[in-house]
Amino acid sequence: MRALRNNTDSRARRGLLGDSRGFSLIEALIVLVIGTILTVIAIPSITAVVRNYRISGSISSITWSIHSTRYQALMQGYPYQVVFSSSANTYQIQNMQPPAVSYSNVGSAVPFSSWPVTLSADTTLNFKPNGFVQATTGLLNFTITYQGLCQRLTVTNYGNVSITPSNPQPTCP
Numbered sequence: 252m253r254a255l256r257n258n259t260d261s262r263a264r265r266g267l268l269g270d271s272r273g274f275s276l277i278e279a280l281i282v283l284v285i286g287t288i289l290t291v292i293a294i295p296s297i298t299a300v301v302r303n304y305r306i307s308g309s310i311s312s313i314t315w316s317i318h319s320t321r322y323q324a325l326m327q328g329y330p331y332q333v334v335f336s337s338s339a340n341t342y343q344i345q346n347m348q349p350p351a352v353s354y355s356n357v358g359s360a361v362p363f364s365s366w367p368v369t370l371s372a373d374t375t376l377n378f379k380p381n382g383f384v385q386a387t388t389g390l391l392n393f394t395i396t397y398q399g400l401c402q403r404l405t406v407t408n409y410g411n412v413s414i415t416p417s418n419p420q421p422t423c424p
Contacts, residue, residue, distance in 0.1 A: 306397040306419045309364035313395070313404060314412050316342045316363070317376060321410040323357075324378035332377045332387070336360070337370035369396045376406060384410050394423045 316333050323346070324331040330347045332354055341362050345354035374389030384391070384406060392405040400419035406412055415423075 302398050302400055303419050305364070305366045306368065306395065306400050306402060309366070309368045309395055309397065310402055310404065310414055312361075312363040313342065314414070316344065316361070317406060317410065317412055320344050320376070321378045321382065321384065324380055325382055328380045330354075330377065330379055331357075332375055334388075335363075335370055335374040335376075335393075337373050340364055340368060340370065364397075366397060371395075378410070382409055384408055396423075 313335070320331045320333040323344070327346070327348075329349055332345050334343045334345065336342070339360065339362075341360040343360045344357045346357050347354050371394040372389045374393050375387045376391070377385050377387045379385075385408070386406075391407070392403060394401055394403050396402075397419075399421055401421065401423040402419050403415050403423045404412060405415070
């Protein structure tokens with residue numbers, strides 16, 4: 252009697268569930284189509300975020316080099332300068348340690364980005380021991396562009412750096 256009841260129970264379960272095991276081909280295709288649509292929608296957003304990240308990283312590197320060079324001039328008590336090369340996408344920190352009469356390199360040239368970022372012009376910023384900053388080559392403001400995005404970097408006579416616009420834009424102000 253017990254075997255009969257178990258047999259009936261198992262037939263009832265098979266009737267309700269059928270002989271299905273796993274997903275049907277249509278269900279798998281629907282999930283695949285939904286995943287593809289979501290991926291296609293996300294790609295432009297991810298590309299924009301990566302472009303913003305790359306130009307922001309370059310701006311941060313350039314800003315750091317300016318602040319660091321000014322700090323060294325203030326702390327060491329003799330002139331320093333940072334030389335930005337638009338053709339090589341590098342900066343070189345130099346100092347004029349007494350009794351020297353010309354600048355000498357401190358370390359080697361450092362790339363400010365590993366991406367093809369464009370600097371508007373070669374620029375040399377000279378930092379006096381009293382904190383005063385002047386551009387001996389180029390101007391105290393220059394632009395950085397990457398794949399159509401642009402930001403302007405402005406340095407005041409006392410080393411404050413401002414970046415406009417705050418988020419990278421297709422055109423610079």
